Amino acid sequence: MSQAKQVPLLKVEGLTKQYTRGLFNKQVTFSLAADFEIAQPGVVGVMGPNGSGKTTLFELITGSNLPTSGQVRVHGQDIHAVRYRERDRLAIHYHQSYQVRAFKRTKPNFMLEQPVSDYPLVHLFDEPQFNTQDGYIGFMLDFFKKLKKEGRLVFLCLHPNEPYHIDILRESCEQFIFVQKGVVTQAPDFATLVQDERVKNYLGALTPQ
Numbered sequence: 001m002s003q004a005k006q007v008p009l010l011k012v013e014g015l016t017k018q019y020t021r022g023l024f025n026k027q028v029t030f031s032l033a034a035d036f037e038i039a040q041p042g043v044v045g046v047m048g049p050n051g052s053g054k055t056t057l058f059e060l061i062t063g064s065n066l067p068t069s070g071q072v073r074v075h076g077q078d079i080h081a082v083r084y085r086e087r088d089r090l091a092i093h094y095h096q097s098y099q100v101r102a103f104k105r106t107k108p109n110f111m112l113e114q115p116v117s118d119y120p121l122v123h124l125f126d127e128p129q130f131n132t133q134d135g136y137i138g139f140m141l142d143f144f145k146k147l148k149k150e151g152r153l154v155f156l157c158l159h160p161n162e163p164y165h166i167d168i169l170r171e172s173c174e175q176f177i178f179v180q181k182g183v184v185t186q187a188p189d190f191a192t193l194v195q196d197e198r199v200k201n202y203l204g205a206l207t208p209q
Contacts, residue, residue: 006039007075007076008037008038008039008073008076009038009039009040009041009074009075009121009122009153010037010038010061010072010073010074010091010121010122010153011037011071011072011073011076012034012035012036012037012060012061012070012071012072012073013035013037013070013071013072013073014035014069014070014071015032015033015034015035015060015067015069015070015071015072016031016032016033016034016067016068016069016070017031017032017053017056017060017065017067017068018030018031018032018068019031030053030182031182032053032056032057032060032179032182032184033182033183033184034057034060034070034184035070035184036177036184036186038153038175041147041148041149041150041151041152041153042148042153042154042173042174042175043144043145043148043154043155043156043172043173043174044153044154044155044156044173044174044175044176044177045156045157045158045169045172045173045175045176045177045190045193046155046156046157046158046176046177046178046179047157047158047159047160047169047176047177047178047179047199047202048178048179048180048202049180049202050159052179052180052181052182053179053181053182053184054126054157054179055095055126057179057184058093058095058124058126058155058157059093060072061074061079061091061093061122061124061155062079062087062088062090062091062092062093062122062124063079063080063082063084063087063090063091064087064093066080067080072091074090074091074117074121074122075090075116075117075121076116077090077113077115077116079091081112081113082112082113082114082115083112083113083114083115084112086114086115087115088120089115089117089118089119089120090115090116090117090120090121090122091120091121091122091123091124092120092122092123092124093124093126094123094124094125094126094128095126095127120152121151121152121153122152122153122154122155123147123152123153123154123155124154124155124157125140125154125155125156125157126157127157127158127159128140128156128158130158130164130165130168132164137164137168141168141172144156144172155177156168156169156172156173160203160206161206163206165206166203166206166208169190170190170208173190174189175187175188175189176189176190176192176193178193178196178198178199178202180198180202185198194207194208
């Protein structure tokens with residue numbers, strides 16, 4: 001008897017988000033496209049230039065931004081079909097100051113589903129301000145390990161401007177996502193990531209030798 005296929009912890013399928021301007025002759029000002037899957041708990045590093053779409057991607061994953069097309073499934077459940085105030089039981093977005101982002105309401109709450117989890121399965125940390133002086137880095141890295149051990153998925157988005165940021169990503173993350181001009185690319189490990197010419201150009205002098 002064949003075993004049932006395991007449901008991925010996170011599946012981003014055919015996801016797009018377009019921003020336009022103009023009322024009658026609409027022009028696309030920014031477009032994001034993502035299609036990837038992460039099956040198991042772990043820590044995923046996220047990098048990319050400012051304005052590339054990283055925060056938009058996080059908002060789409062947590063359901064606080066409505067996609068133009070596609071789906072985000074957390075443990076098999078479409079997050080945009082879940083009740084607004086309960087979406088953070090599937091995925092939660094901590095944006096710099098760790099304030100949770102607000103949700104855009106498009107349907108009455110009674111028409112939406114209850115989440116399959118009571119505690120966030122996906123934790124997205126959007127450019128946390130690491131301080132090397134007070135032990136905060138060690139505390140956060142231990143917290144990421146704890147979340148992984150508990151079966152959670154962690155996204156750690158950093159904009160590297162110091163060598164120790166690269167060290168944090170390389171030592172803490174099992175796989176990576178790079179976002180540039182709305183294009184989302186997945187890499188299975190750090191060595192593969194830094195072979196990408198776009199990543200080398202982005203990191204500049206910080207590119208590991």
